[in-house]
Amino acid sequence: MRRLRLVVHALDRTGPPVLARTFAGWLRSHVPGLVVDLVAFRGGPLADDMAELVPVTVLLEPHEPWDHHQPDPDRVRELRNRTSSLPAVDVTLLVSVAAGQALPLLMDRGTTVTWVVEQGEDLHWLDAPVGLAARTTSWIAGAEGARREAAARLGGVEVGWSPEFVDEPQVAAGKSAREVIRADLGVGPDHLLVVGAGIATYRKAPDLFLELALLLARSSDIFRFAWIGGEHDPLHALLEREVDRLELSHLVRLVPSVPDLDRLLAAADVFAHPARLDAFPLVCLHAALLGTPVVGFADVAALEEMFGSTFLGAPYPDVAALAEVVRSLVNADARQEAGAAQQDRVRSRFTASSGAPLLLAHLERAVAA
Amino acid sequence: MGEQQGASAGMAGRSRTVLVVAAAADRRASRRSLLDVVAELDRRAGTEAALWYLRDGVDPEAGERRADFVVDHLRGWTPATVLDRLVGPRMGNRLRGIRLRRRLTRLAPDIVLLDDGLGDRILRRLPAGVVRIVRHNPIPSEDRLLEAPVPPRADLWLIGPEAPPAPPGAGPVLVDRPVRDFGAARRLAAPDVQARLRAEAGLPPDALVVVGWGTGWLDGAELFPRVLWALGARHGVTAHGLWVGPLVTAEDEARLRAEAHRCGLGDRYHLVRGGRELHTCGDVAVLPYRDVADDPRQPSAELPSVPFAVAAGLPVVTFAAAGTADDPAVFVVPDVDVDALAAAAAAVLGPDRRSARAERVESARRRLDVGPWVDELLAAVDEVVGR
Numbered sequence: 001m002r003r004l005r006l007v008v009h010a011l012d013r014t015g016p017p018v019l020a021r022t023f024a025g026w027l028r029s030h031v032p033g034l035v036v037d038l039v040a041f042r043g044g045p046l047a048d049d050m051a052e053l054v055p056v057t058v059l060l061e062p063h064e065p066w067d068h069h070q071p072d073p074d075r076v077r078e079l080r081n082r083t084s085s086l087p088a089v090d091v092t093l094l095v096s097v098a099a100g101q102a103l104p105l106l107m108d109r110g111t112t113v114t115w116v117v118e119q120g121e122d123l124h125w126l127d128a129p130v131g132l133a134a135r136t137t138s139w140i141a142g143a144e145g146a147r148r149e150a151a152a153r154l155g156g157v158e159v160g161w162s163p164e165f166v167d168e169p170q171v172a173a174g175k176s177a178r179e180v181i182r183a184d185l186g187v188g189p190d191h192l193l194v195v196g197a198g199i200a201t202y203r204k205a206p207d208l209f210l211e212l213a214l215l216l217a218r219s220s221d222i223f224r225f226a227w228i229g230g231e232h233d234p235l236h237a238l239l240e241r242e243v244d245r246l247e248l249s250h251l252v253r254l255v256p257s258v259p260d261l262d263r264l265l266a267a268a269d270v271f272a273h274p275a276r277l278d279a280f281p282l283v284c285l286h287a288a289l290l291g292t293p294v295v296g297f298a299d300v301a302a303l304e305e306m307f308g309s310t311f312l313g314a315p316y317p318d319v320a321a322l323a324e325v326v327r328s329l330v331n332a333d334a335r336q337e338a339g340a341a342q343q344d345r346v347r348s349r350f351t352a353s354s355g356a357p358l359l360l361a362h363l364e365r366a367v368a369a
Numbered sequence: 370m371g372e373q374q375g376a377s378a379g380m381a382g383r384s385r386t387v388l389v390v391a392a393a394a395d396r397r398a399s400r401r402s403l404l405d406v407v408a409e410l411d412r413r414a415g416t417e418a419a420l421w422y423l424r425d426g427v428d429p430e431a432g433e434r435r436a437d438f439v440v441d442h443l444r445g446w447t448p449a450t451v452l453d454r455l456v457g458p459r460m461g462n463r464l465r466g467i468r469l470r471r472r473l474t475r476l477a478p479d480i481v482l483l484d485d486g487l488g489d490r491i492l493r494r495l496p497a498g499v500v501r502i503v504r505h506n507p508i509p510s511e512d513r514l515l516e517a518p519v520p521p522r523a524d525l526w527l528i529g530p531e532a533p534p535a536p537p538g539a540g541p542v543l544v545d546r547p548v549r550d551f552g553a554a555r556r557l558a559a560p561d562v563q564a565r566l567r568a569e570a571g572l573p574p575d576a577l578v579v580v581g582w583g584t585g586w587l588d589g590a591e592l593f594p595r596v597l598w599a600l601g602a603r604h605g606v607t608a609h610g611l612w613v614g615p616l617v618t619a620e621d622e623a624r625l626r627a628e629a630h631r632c633g634l635g636d637r638y639h640l641v642r643g644g645r646e647l648h649t650c651g652d653v654a655v656l657p658y659r660d661v662a663d664d665p666r667q668p669s670a671e672l673p674s675v676p677f678a679v680a681a682g683l684p685v686v687t688f689a690a691a692g693t694a695d696d697p698a699v700f701v702v703p704d705v706d707v708d709a710l711a712a713a714a715a716a717v718l719g720p721d722r723r724s725a726r727a728e729r730v731e732s733a734r735r736r737l738d739v740g741p742w743v744d745e746l747l748a749a750v751d752e753v754v755g756r
Contacts, residue, residue, distance in 0.1 A: 120627075202591070202624055214705055238586055245660060245690070246704060276631060300631060317595045317632055318602070320708050 001367045003035045003089040007106070009098035011044035011058070013257070014199075015164070015282050016096035016117055019142075021046060022167050023095075024053045026356040037086065041102040045259075057086060059105055068101065068128055079105045091367050093359075097125040097150075100132035109135070113366050115359070116141040116150040117164060119279040120203070126153050133157075138366040140359075143280035143302045162362050165355025166285045168347075171262045181267040185253050187224045192330055194223060195268035195292075197261060197283050198275070200230025206239055208274035208319055213252050215323040222330070228264055229257040266290045270329050274322065275301040288346040293338040295325050306350065310341040384415045388478035390488035392512035393426030394436070398547055399506035399529075402739075403484055404434050405550040406746075409739045413747075419476055423488050423512065440491055443468060470494060480750055483523075485510040490517055500524045500750050504545060507531035524753045527746075530694075543749045547694065548742040551680035551734070557649040558682040558730045560723075566650035570611055570641055577608040577718055580651030580683070584616040589657025589688075591628055592707055596655050598632035599711030606715050609637045613647045649681035652722045653714050656687040659705070675699060676737050682730040684717040686710055696736065698729060 006024060008017045020038065027036050036054045040047070043058040050056050059079050060066055084107040092109040094100055096117045103109070114136040116123075126132055139157060141147035142164035151159045179189070187193045194213070198204035206227050213225040225248075230236050236254065243252050258264065261283070265271060271287035271294045278301035284294045285306070296303045297316040304311045312329075314321035329335045348354060387410050391403060410418035420434060424441035443449065443465040453461035469491060481492060482502040487510060492501075503523035507530075526535040529545040556562065564574060572578055579600070581593045590612060597610040612625065622640055629638035641647060648654070656675065678685050679698040686700045688710070693699045700717065702709035719725075735741050 207591075211705055211707070218703070242659065242705075276628070317598055 001034065001090045001364050003087060003091075003110075004037075004363065005086070005089040005092045005106075005109070006036065006038040006054070007092060007094045007099040007102050008038065008040050009096060009101055010042040010062070011040045011046040011050060011056075012042075013045060013259070015280075016098065017044070017046050017050075018166075018282060019117065019164055020095040021050055021053065022165060022352050023356055023359060024050065025167065026352040027360070028053055030356070031360065035087070037089075039083065039086070039102055039106065041099065041105075057083065059083075059102060066101075068130060071104070076105065080107055083107055091363050093363060094132075094136070097123055097132060100125045100128070100130045103130050103132060103135055111137045111366050111369075113138045113140065113363055115162065116146050116159065117143075117279055119146050119149055120277045122279075123149065123153055126150070138362070138369070140362050144305050145302050146279045160362060162359045163350055163355050164280045164282060164285075165350050165352050165359075166282055166289065167352055169262045169266070169286060169289050171260075171266045171290060177263070178267045181263060185224065185226050185255070185267075186250070190222065191224045192222050192269045192326075193226065193267065194270045194272050194326060195226050195228065195264060195287075196272045196274070197228040197265075198230060198273075198281075200233035200235040200239060202235065203275060203277045204230070205274045205276045206230060206235060207242075208276070208317075209272060210239060210242055210246075210248075210252065211319050212272060212274060212323055212326070213248060214246060215320060216326060217248065217251050219323070219327070223251065223326075225252040226255050226264070226268075227252070228255045228261060230254075231256045262286055262290060265292055268292050269335060270295060270326055272296065272322070272326065273301060273303065274319070276316070278302065280306065285346050285350050288339070288342040289351070291336075291339040291343050293329055293335055293342060295322060295329075297322065307342055307345055310338070310345045312338055312342075384417065385479040386477060387416060387418045387480045387482065388421065388473075388476060389418060389482045389484065390421050390423065390491065391484035392487045392510040392516065393422050393424050394429060394433075395426050395510065397506065397508050397510075399504075399508065400484070402547050402549060403504075405548065405739045406743060408434060408550065409743045413743070416747075419478070421488075421491075423491070423516070438472060440469065440488075482527075485513060486523075487513060487516045500753055502527060502750070503535075505529065505532040505535070506545075509533070525749055541749065541753060543745065546737070546742055547676070548737060548739040549676065549680075550739045551677060551737060554649065554677050554680035555682075555730055555734065557646055558726060562646075563650060566647055570643065570647055570650055571639055572609055572611060572650070577606065577722075578611055578651040579608045579653055579655050579714060580611045580613065580648060581655045581657065582613040582648050583656070583658070584614060585621060587658065587660050589659050590614060590617070590621070590625055592657035592705075592710075593655065594625065594629040594632045594634055594638055595707045596657065596710045596714065597629075597634055597637065599708050600715055603708060603711055604715035606718060607637070608652075608714075608718070609639060610634065611639045611641065611647065611651060613641055613643055615642050617642060648678060649683060651683060653717050654678045654683045654685045654687075655710055655714050656685060656691060657707070657710060658688055658691040660690050676733075680730070680733045680737050682726040682733065684729070686713040686717070698733060 006020045008020045011017050027034055038054050039057045042060045043062050083105055088108045089110045091111045094114040112135050140160040140162045141150055147159045147161050196209040200206050209227055216223045243249050265287045271292045273281055273284050273296040280302045287294050295312045298304050298313055300316045312325050389407050407418045407420050410416050419437045421438045422436040429435055449461040449464045452464055480500045484504050485506055486503040501523045502525045504527040526539050526542045527545040528535055528542050535542050567574055583590050593612050600606040600608050675685050675693045684698050688704045689701050690704050700713040702713050
């Protein structure tokens with residue numbers, strides 16, 4: 001395999017584009033002879049970062065309307081002309097099924113491998129008129145839950161497994177930096193800071209994070225909470241209202257998205273991920289690699305797969321039990337021990353050094369086949 | 370209604386006329402209660418009720434009783450306006466006054482009830498012996514700034530638990546209650562009606578049913594499945610849940626059903642967009658309200674009020690955010706505490722829940738219904754007259 005094309009749905013700061021960036025960075029360092037480029041269906045804030053690693057082609061502007069059922073034929077022709085000038089590749093890797101939106105516009109794909117990193121309603125792209133099922137040569141999934149669901153949706157087609165992965169964190173979070181971040185959040189040295197992050201949707205469940213905060217706050221005044229992100233999503237305004245209504249504003253901060261989330265994750269004592277549905281939350285990998293213990297629900301967000309015997313959490317929807325798990329981490333030694341165990345687990349399985357070679361091997365097998 | 374016997378004959382057995390004066394039609398719960406009181410008085414043998422507003426207000430809702438007279442309409446009464454133009458407003462106003470007094474004379478009220486204590490200005494030269502009642506409401510009328518202050522003299526004061534008190538030394542006080550005509554709710558509690566409603570909602574006839582209702586986030590629609598889960602997981606109570614959501618969108622429905630599935634509820638979660646009757650179709654009402662935009666005692670076209678559910682014999686479990694009045698059938702738990710909701714629901718789902726319903730209906734009638742309260746009112750009036 002000499003030429004690889006990565007395809008993403010957008011260059012926003014969501015899982016798949018970040019995953020693509022991590023893989024591109026690893027390939028550049030470890031497989032310098034492989035020529036890689038990236039096509040993004042839409043642009044976004046990661047464009048510059050990505051362009052430092054690989055040549056990037058953005059098809060649509062971030063807010064350009066597009067009807068997959070009846071696309072503008074002139075625009076289709078124009079975009080196909082653009083992509084036809086891209087070099088031929090041996091394999092095209094769609095990083096997520098959502099990246100399938102770009103398929104009708106890509107003229108030369110070589111072997112097409114789709115890496116399923118979604119679950120639930122996000123798999124609707126399998127049925128969309130973009131030809132994903134027909135044009136994919138080989139399927140892999142980033143987590144076991146996604147793999148099972150995709151296989152079922154594809155009518156028993158074989159779906160392999162290649163785990164998602166992240167870069168090792170670059171945070172040099174010394175004690176003073178951590179204290180500054182905590183102070184900005186109104187958190188003192190004797191407080192226990194519980195952080196959550198994500199877009200403000202029912203799936204990511206910031207409402208359950210708020211319930212968790214309420215239960216913990218009612219039991220002790222040592223807890224402080226911060227939810228990061230989601231400020232442009234419809235649920236956010238409702239959450240703001242709830243924080244006010246429940247008189248939690250001195251304990252709970254709703255923080256806008258930040259480009260460098262790792263600093264906040266490192267400053268946290270616990271990372272809570274109460275998502276109702278999440279295929280394989282990369283943010284949990286980031287938190288664990290920083291030594292911040294992660295808690296969440298079993299069964300619904302791949303955390304048991306991610307953390308194995310180091311999983312900390314409760315069955316969905318037991319928010320009270322989740323609160324008990326957080327309380328069990330009040331003791332600093334308990335936190336340190338739990339965080340270290342999760343860190344080791346993630347480092348050995350879900351960093352680029354372990355995951356990227358597996359993914360590359362899948363791609364090479366797909367080409368060879 | 371036929372359920373209330375006439376109150377004490379009072380007034381020496383002759384018929385009596387009650388004039389109720391309110392500032393204007395508005396959206397307060399107290400006015401809706403007042404309309405039901407007026408209707409109940411009108412239904413009583415030997416009693417006739419008239420409703421006057423001082424000025425126009427909001428448009429009446431469908432089926433709502435309109436005022437028999439709006440005092441402010443005298444402003445545009447042609448004979449008076451002609452006099453205004455010809456000789457000036459003083460003569461026109463004298464004519465208006467004469468007209469008003471003639472109306473009062475023809476009506477010949479035995480009892481005058483001034484809602485919010487407003488309207489005393491129209492009662493000049495009322496004959497002696499007319500019983501004056503002043504009612505204080507929890508939320509005062511917005512028109513109070515347009516009217517003379519509350520007159521210090523009344524024969525009887527109606528003061529609700531959250532209303533401003535009567536002046537010191539005011540005289541007899543009757544505790545006002547936010548009563549309504551809950552005949553429709555009581556009819557829904559009948560066993561044959563409940564059986565029909567269960568069948569309509571697809572519920573097993575003998576299953577424990579938890580009912581809730583609402584339109585979305587503020588009503589806690591997504592908390593409801595978790596209450597059902599907690600009932601089972603914490604208390605071993607396997608109940609069906611019926612959520613009545615008249616305005617639920619297809620997207621909301623998919624989300625709620627997915628939540629129910631995640632909670633392992635299987636076929637025990639029922640979501641319907643049905644009519645108001647289905648809200649009474651259960652063994653307990655669980656209302657995980659996050660907030661209430663309006664007075665929770667206000668039934669809307671789509672959603673009933675908590676008192677309506679109580680009047681239908683349902684125990685109600687809800688959050689403190691619902692702001693419900695203190696009632697023995699309403700159990701309030703801390704906000705957004707799903708486990709506490711489930712615990713309260715489990716506590717009221719006893720083995721005798723069905724047989725106890727008739728008892729709860731009658732108990733609620735005594736507390737909440739307009740009939741018993743009007744009995745009290747007329748008895749209080751008779752006592753005033755007899756003094």
